[in-house]
Amino acid sequence: DAGVIQSPRHEVTEMGQEVTLRCKPISGHDYLFWYRQTMMRGLELLIYFNNNVPIDDSGMPEDRFSAKMPNASFSTLKIQPSEPRDSAVYFCASSPGTGGYTEAFFGQGTRLTVV
């Protein structure tokens, strides 16, 4: 398997524009996570899915953020409208199972810059 695949790797957009980040988890993994990494706040869990169903979105900062997982092989994180403070590296991760016995496999991240 190629691992968790995120696209794009880099995104530069203007304030107010819509941004869509994409993630393809590892095949067979039941859990998918979206994290945000900034210098100020470190790694924050935004939302995670189990079998395509959102389980916990308490980390989503505002209504401007939304995430979907229409099928087991694809997820999106959308920011609309984007703001400069959304600039960060966004990571997608997937894991095979439950109970904490398994590790999360991370993608390489999308570096978002909002100007």
Add this chain to the structure above:
Amino acid sequence: AQSVTQPDIHITVSEGASLELRCNYSYGATPYLFWYVQSPGQGLQLLLKYFSGDTLVQGIKGFEAEFKRSQSSFNLRKPSVHWSDAAEYFCAVGNFGNEKLTFGTGTRLTIIP
């Protein structure tokens, strides 16, 4: 609520020297503990994990960590670092039945010749 503290923001070590990165956690029950490494421009890679059993855990790249319940610590060690170990290291805590991992703020490791 679970939390993780990595008290050292930045550590510099000479190549060949030993390394210890500190991690303290807060959680009421037995935690699941992880160490991840992040190279520049890359995602996080799991180094090792502790769930139960032997408190000394061996990981990849020659790393090990020891779970000490009495000190609420899970420090990462390596007897002799290599220049390729320069990266950011994250400690994380999880718990049974909840897939959420809480990460520490990370420790940046610099290796000098």
